[in-house]
Amino acid sequence: MNNSLFAASAADLTIERIRALAARLDQVESLTLEYKSEYSTSLVTTIAAMANTYGGMILVGVNDRVEPGLERLVGVDAQTTIDQIVSGCSTMLDPPWEPSFFNVPFDDGSGRSIVVVRVDANVAPRPILVKLKAPIRLSGRNATADRTRLLQLAREEPSAMVLPMGQNVMSPTLERDSEGKATADFILRTGINLPMGEAAAWRPLSEKTVAALAQALDDSAFPPALHNLGNGAIDYAKGFRPLGHNRARKARLVWQATGRPAEKKHLVEAVASVEIPEIYGAAAASPVVSVTIDVIARVCQYAEGRGNAGWKHRYAVPDLAALFDGLLKAVVDPKVVAEIARIADIDTSLVAQPRELHLVADRQVKELLHCNGLQEIPGAGASAGGVFRSNPALNLRSTADRDEQVDDWLRQLGLDAGLTGMEGVVEGYRAAATRTAT
Known part of the structure; x- marks a missing residue:
């Protein structure tokens, strides 16, 4: 809802x-x-x-x-x-x-x-x-x-959930190479679970429907936020398109960006997945359509792997704010919502707002963040990610409400990472954004 x-x-x-x-x-x-x-x-x-x-x-x-x-x-x-x-x-x-x-x-x-x-x-x-x-x-x-x-x-069982409200998205896993090293700086995931309409139970995903969802994502605020995360290192990007494991009841759309067209390492990647359950012969529990969006960032690894030309990269808090904001804008974008509802064969009013955000990093979060304005708390311990809940009372289509949610997530990110000063950094970039807008 x-x-x-x-x-x-x-x-x-x-x-x-x-x-x-x-x-x-x-x-x-x-x-x-x-x-x-x-x-x-x-x-x-x-x-x-x-x-x-x-x-x-x-x-x-x-x-x-x-x-x-x-x-x-x-x-x-x-x-x-x-x-x-x-x-x-x-x-x-x-x-x-x-x-x-x-x-x-x-x-x-x-x-x-x-x-x-x-x-x-x-x-x-x-x-x-x-x-x-x-x-x-x-x-x-x-x-x-x-x-x-x-x-x-x-x-129906008395305790059966009638309408999943976007909860219980599975935490992502960082892929690792043959030596056991993570292949990305971090992976960010959000998603929603949806009720399934009658037609979705038997109708396979059509190429036209999947292409329409890809186009809606490309037209949303998501790609500019992904591009911004590259901090100027991205020269070439390919829009959302089917890539990898796509089947009659599963769509996997991928957006990828590199430093140059010839480079194989993707600095930033986004994967939108829609999976419709097979209900024939399944348990009596209400089937749900699962929608997840992953952001995989590799800018730090890219910078460190440039040899003599390499540099030490850290993600700036305003860039993460722009990423969170672009991601939330995309999942409540009317065109994106309409295409997701079409796939699930439900009314758009049943496409819930996402209720959680997962972050899994290859190192301590404080080592990924630009330290400008942030200070480490002695003895605070390590954090390589976390689960960030959203406020269900906020309307994420509203700019003010979305800003409030993004700022809350950033404050939690700083506290979980054992850092002080995040509130000041958040206030600073919001004030700068207001000056720029006026």
């Missing part, structure tokens, strides 16, 4: 954020989002439908239509509305079940509010029936489950 309000804490649910969401033309009603101007019994049916599908969020007090002169946020009396929803869930739903409610008051003293209803399908007692039927959620509307879907809901 790529709407950050679903994961936001109660303190972060503000009328400003809801107003900004309602103003976005791309945030229409979908599988996981619905607007209601006021309470009605159809709202309770939507709660059941979302609970029986992927979960979602209902904003009560928001018009679902966007028309000139029509106020989008109309508000409701929060307590009255919540009481009506609770009563409806008690009398209409079988078994009775309540979602979570949040009162977000207007800031104009009117006493009106937006009621945020969160439906978590992972805790709902599926199937939930309304008048002996099981509502399910389609794109922007409700429908009724057929016999097959109803049986599937009834057979």
Whole structure:
């Protein structure tokens, strides 16, 4: 679910954020989002439908239509509305079940509010029936489950995860040569797990679909960030293209850069992999489509291997910030999201934001970083990487939220590496970026 309000804490649910969401033309009603101007019994049916599908969020007090002169946020009396929803869930739903409610008051003293209803399908007692039927959620509307879907809901384990939220990406492994030496300075990985639509279960990956994803990645902010990581040493780059192990249910797209076209050592490399599980004969657990993106950097090794012309390279914090930012921009880019959703045969609203970042280095992280402004903490020990979690309340499509996430990761990187001064370095490059922008 790529709407950050679903994961936001109660303190972060503000009328400003809801107003900004309602103003976005791309945030229409979908599988996981619905607007209601006021309470009605159809709202309770939507709660059941979302609970029986992927979960979602209902904003009560928001018009679902966007028309000139029509106020989008109309508000409701929060307590009255919540009481009506609770009563409806008690009398209409079988078994009775309540979602979570949040009162977000207007800031104009009117006493009106937006009621945020969160439906978590992972805790709902599926199937939930309304008048002996099981509502399910389609794109922007409700429908009724057929016999097959109803049986599937009834057979689910109570603890089964309905919608993976981008967690549990496998940590990467640095490749090693015949002498056991790592072949890269570090590898960075992020990724997401997605539910799989019906067509994805039988449909092989088409060349056209894979090419469209490669083009979307090439058009994103990712390649410039990768190029920047080379610190001026990159003269030649090849865009994302199928390379290596590609099969009917697995796509592997690779971006590579070298110092010169004739050189074989890739200074920077990125690998985007999409894997669709084979469900026939598989266990009953819900199948998921796995998407991972790896960044493999070799600039330090490249510099050290230049003989007499070699130099000692270290990665500057602003360059890492640009890499993190470009990577996050790419995975939430609407074109990239649309192609991933097409492959998985799901609504784009189900393409979650990445929730973790893995870093594995061939040496201590502090030996990879430019020391300008950073100081080693005596006796802090060694760190050759780590796992960096993201804040689920942040909307990574927002520049401000993305900057906040990148800065948090850099601060953790410095602390885990046993270094002080990272906060000052982060503040310094952000101030420099602001001056450049103005």
